[in-house]
Amino acid sequence: xxxxxxxxxxxxxxxxxxxxxxxxxxxxxxxxxxxxxxxxxxxxxxxxxxxxxxxxxxxxxxxxxxxxxxxxxxxxxxxxxxxxxxxxxxxxxxxxxxxxxxxxxxxxxxxxxxxxxxxxxxxxxxxxxxxxxxxxxxxxxxxxxxxxxxxxxxxxxxxxxxxxxxxxxxxxxxxxxxxxxxxxxxxxxxxxxxxxxxxxxxxxxxxxxxxxxxxxxxxxxxxxxxxxxxxxxxxxxxxxxxxxxxxxxxxxxxxxxxxxxxxxxxxxxxxxxxxxxxxxxxxxxxxxxxxxxxxxxxxxxxxxxxxxxxxxxxxxxxxxxxxxxxxxxxxxxxxxxxxxxxxxxx
Ligand SMILES: Nc1ncnc2c1ncn2[C@@H]1O[C@H](COP(=O)(O)OP(=O)(O)OP(=O)(O)O)[C@@H](O)[C@H]1O
Numbered sequence: 521x522x523x524x525x526x527x528x529x530x531x532x533x534x535x536x537x538x539x540x541x542x543x544x545x546x547x548x549x550x551x552x553x554x555x556x557x558x559x560x561x562x563x564x565x566x567x568x569x570x571x572x573x574x575x576x577x578x579x580x581x582x583x584x585x586x587x588x589x590x591x592x593x594x595x596x597x598x599x600x601x602x603x604x605x606x607x608x609x610x611x612x613x614x615x616x617x618x619x620x621x622x623x624x625x626x627x628x629x630x631x632x633x634x635x636x637x638x639x640x641x642x643x644x645x646x647x648x649x650x651x652x653x654x655x656x657x658x659x660x661x662x663x664x665x666x667x668x669x670x671x672x673x674x675x676x677x678x679x680x681x682x683x684x685x686x687x688x689x690x691x692x693x694x695x696x697x698x699x700x701x702x703x704x705x706x707x708x709x710x711x712x713x714x715x716x717x718x719x720x721x722x723x724x725x726x727x728x729x730x731x732x733x734x735x736x737x738x739x740x741x742x743x744x745x746x747x748x749x750x751x752x753x754x755x756x757x758x759x760x761x762x763x764x765x766x767x768x769x770x771x772x773x774x775x776x777x778x779x780x781x782x783x784x785x786x787x788x789x790x791x792x793x794x795x796x797x798x799x800x801x802x803x804x805x806x807x808x809x810x811x812x813x814x815x816x817x818x819x820x821x822x823x824x825x826x827x828x829x830x831x832x833x834x835x836x837x838x839x840x841x842x843x844x845x846x847x848x849x850x851x852x853x854x855x856x857x858x859x860x861x862x863x864x865x866x
Pocket of ligand 1: 565
């Protein structure tokens with residue numbers, strides 16, 4: 521069931537257009553990640569949904585209630601939308617308990633119990649209640665910020681890069697914990713992030729913004745394997761892009777004949793994710809074959825660059841397991857698993 525609908529949202533700041541004609545639907549209980557390069561409009565989109573800004577055109581509808589349409593807007597505090605910012609934005613002079621209880625209704629009889637329940641929910645030690653924010657780690661502070669936002673029983677949760685200040689290991693744990701908490705509470709979530717891997721693993725819908733426009737929205741798998749254009753392909757991960765001649769559901773390219781989807785005829789550009797390419801040492805490899813020109817060892821994986829025989833293309837760069845890794849100068853055969861993607865379909 522659709523919870524939130526954004527209809528042709530446009531937002532301008534003076535002569536600059538921060539968002540242009542953005543439409544997107546959010547399903548109840550789902551997780552959406554909004555990604556895009558710096559300045560693409562991600563924060564602006566969150567600010568419009570939260571009610572900190574009004575759109576110049578378009579409409580925002582939450583559960584059938586129009587939150588914003590032109591100048592008419594429901595104020596932020598009446599939208600029932602929770603927000604967790606990058607820095608958590610806790611009140612430094614208040615205890616953890618008071619921070620969490622900040623949004624509670626006045627004179628609540630079970631205030632203490634609610635705080636304890638929220639601490640449990642975000643998996644924080646109850647003993648931390650009386651501490652001040654500076655006595656907590658960055659990850660713990662983010663959990664408090666989440667507990668505070670959950671305490672208001674929001675219909676929708678907005679997360680504005682809440683993990684970006686945390687280091688890699690903690691970041692992943694926090695992401696999983698937050699996903700668990702929100703899923704258990706059945707609260708739909710929109711996460712803004714710079715981190716493509718984070719977006720792909722957190723969300724069941726990813727929306728890609730570029731220069732204020734929504735380029736593509738869909739499941740992480742769909743966007744990763746069937747990006748609309750080369751910019752989106754490269755934004756979401758490494759990609760091998762090759763010119764090819766399509767003949768229905770196959771195409772001829774520097775890697776030989778590969779299966780493609782969707783079917784096409786004539787000149788196309790195809791995309792293959794590097795993990796689809798298997799490279800094997802083979803001194804007598806028939807074409808398509810190549811030579812390893814560079815190997816970069818980085819522990820569990822190594823990155824190798826292969827120059828293909830007889831084609832004036834940049835080397836193909838592939839990450840492989842470091843077990844039995846190839847060396848510069850090795851002749852190799854390349855096999856493709858699965859289909860190559862042809863750009864042009866959203
Ligand atoms: N208050 C403002 N006044 C003028 N221009 C603004 C304002 N807020 C945002 N912009 C402009 O709108 C565009 C989108 O900004 P926004 O902050 O939404 O991007 P973003 O994708 O969140 O970027 P980042 O990833 O760097 O945080 C940018 O060009 C920005 O300079």
